[in-house]
Amino acid sequence: MEIKIAVIGLGYVGLPLARLFATKYPVIGFDINEQRISELNDGIDLTLEVEEDLLKSVLKTHNSQLTTNYLHCSNKLEDIADCNYYIVTVPTPVDKHNKPDLTPLYKASETVAKVLKKGDIVIYESTVYPGVTEEECVPVLEKLSGLKFNVDFFAGYSPERINPGDKEHTVDKILKVTAGSTPEIGLKVDALYNSVITAGTHLAPTIRVAEAAKVIENSQRDINIAFVNELAKIFNILDINTQDVLEAAGTKWNFLPFKPGLVGGHCIGVDPYYLAQKAMEAGYHPEIILAGRRMNDSMGEYVASEVVKLMIKKEIVLHKAELLLLGVTFKENCPDVRNTKIVDIVHALKEYGINITIYDPWAKPEEVLHEYGIVTTKIVPTSQFDAVILGVSHDVFNTLDINSLTKSNNVIYDVKGFLTAEVDGRL
DSSP, X not given: OXXXXXXXXXXXTHHHHHHHHTTTSEEEEEOSOHHHHHHHHTTOOTTOSSOHHHHHTTBTTTOTTOOSSEEEEEOOGGGGTTOSEEEEOOOOOBOTTSOBOOHHHHHHHHHHHTTOOTTOEEEEOSOOOTTHIIIIIHHHHHHHHOOOBTTTBEEEEOOOOOOTTOXXXXXXXXXXXXXXXXXXXXXXXXXXXXXXXXXXXXXXXXXXXXXHHHHHHHHHHHHHHHHHHHHHHHHHHTTOXXXXXXXXXXXXXXXXXXXXXXXXXXXXXXXXXXXXXXXXXXXXXXXXXXXXXXXXXXXXXXXXXXXXXXXXXXXXXXXXXXXXXXXXXXXXXXXXXXXOTHHHHHHHHHTTTOEEEEEOSSSOHHHHHHHHSOOOBSSOOOSOEEEEEEOSOOGGGGGOOGXXXXXXXXXXEESSSOOOSOOSEEO
């Protein structure tokens, strides 16, 4: 039987995956965002994850000769009706109380259920806690399709490992964990991914194992960063340069090279809450995971307080002081502003009446305004500022003459340990 794939959700995860599968199979990329679909069919990816020439090389809209393998993007349900593999790549956020929000997964499952047929396989890539695929998503598929799980249709799980902005570790070069709802389906899911993933695959024994493996990957990183953030707070009190300490400790062969900083984004800053939620439902209160989350969620306010202390020491009047914040995305060299912790710095500083200019050549000002109500600019400021905070280590900031943007009496704070110039403070 010919394989025809539908990828549900064409964001940072879905589009690179759809593009990759389209080098070997017919692929329909499905997304409810009509503008996003129009842009993609024109070869434009505003997330910058897939380059224009690479995207156009597989788009059916740009090469009508593509018949056996191609990518066509659509928001029409009928276009995915004849697919037999459905891969769900929608986000899994948390709500304002840091509780897992499975709404996008439910909606995507409802979409797939409307076209689900006997023999189809539905694979989930979204990061979830163990049990979500079979206990939350599958019942939606069964109810709306009228089909029976593991008799009429099957499920798989292959957690995404996309690193936004990383052009070296692309989806095909990252080993993929796979799993199926039966041993036979596991082999089919593994073979599908193995056919395009050059780094290879690892077939987990069950879907729950694969779900758990993914959620602990980012929980582990979160805890490690939280530890280093706590060290930075301690060493700041002791007037010791944290970067110097980490460099010295890093000479030991098994010392892990983590750095302090803000932990945002759609993975590390979110996934631990999914594992914690499931643990508490099972009657266990996770101590270390939630302690790490509390530490990392506190860092934006901590940076703001450290900058304010430095400004007071230099007798800079806080009310109406002018501050330049460099960067608003959640990480360097990408336009992704999801769950960025830079906004925590902004909110904390505004309580002091400080005027803040945010310059980020990567972020879309309209997106930041819509998501956070914060005004940003892509244009290099020409004013002179009382203080500068380097919040995101975009490469472009390497060539920025910060001294020309500051008054003679100023504060420069480097969150990322990125600047080579003399600074007043850093994590």
